[in-house]
Amino acid sequence: xxxxLSALCLGCGNPRRALEKVCPFCGSSEMPEVxxxxxxxxxxxxxxxxxxxxxxxxxxxxTLEELSDTAMRVVKVIHGYGSGGKGGxxxxxxxxxxxxxxxxxxxxxxxxxxxxxxxKETYQELMKRHPTLKSILTKDxxxxxxxxxxxxxx
Numbered sequence: 001x002x003x004x005l006s007a008l009c010l011g012c013g014n015p016r017r018a019l020e021k022v023c024p025f026c027g028s029s030e031m032p033e034v035x036x037x038x039x040x041x042x043x044x045x046x047x048x049x050x051x052x053x054x055x056x057x058x059x060x061x062x063t064l065e066e067l068s069d070t071a072m073r074v075v076k077v078i079h080g081y082g083s084g085g086k087g088g089x090x091x092x093x094x095x096x097x098x099x100x101x102x103x104x105x106x107x108x109x110x111x112x113x114x115x116x117x118x119x120k121e122t123y124q125e126l127m128k129r130h131p132t133l134k135s136i137l138t139k140d141x142x143x144x145x146x147x148x149x150x151x152x153x154x
Contacts, residue, residue, distance in 0.1 A: 108152060
C-alpha cells in the first residue's frame with residue numbers, strides 16, 4: 001500500500017505518510033488528521049488477477065484491517081458486476097459481508113455505486129453524513145454497480 005500523502009506527526013511534527021501506522025521519526029502511533037480532500041479515496045480492486053470469491057474476501061478483510069489504523073477513511077471497492085449481467089459473485093459476497101455488519105468495528109457506512117447518483121436519496125444521505133466527500137468523489141463511482149464506497153470509522 002504505497003501512498004505518499006502526508007500530514008504532520010502529532011508526536012514530533014515531522015511529515016508522516018497517511019498509510020504509516022507508526023511515525024518513522026519518533027515511533028508515535030497517534031494518527032495525524034489528514035483532510036479528506038488530501039487523503040482522497042483508497043481504491044481496493046478485488047477483480048485484479050481474477051481471484052476466487054474466498055481470495056477476494058480475504059483481501060477485502062486484510063485491507064480494511066490495514067487501513068483501520070491509518071488516516072485513510074474512504075475506500076472505493078471495485079468488485080465488478082459480473083459477466084452474466086446478474087451481478088458477480090464477488091460483488092454479492094462483499095455486499096453480504098457489509099449488510100451483515102461483520103466489520104462494524106471498522107466501518108461507519110457503505111454505499112452501493114448504483115445508488116450513488118446525484119439527486120437520488122442515497123447520494124443525498126452520503127452528502128449529508130459526509131459533506132467533505134463531495135470534493136473527492138470521482139465520476140466513475142456514480143451509478144456504477146461494480147463499485148461499493150465504504151467510509152471507515154475514525
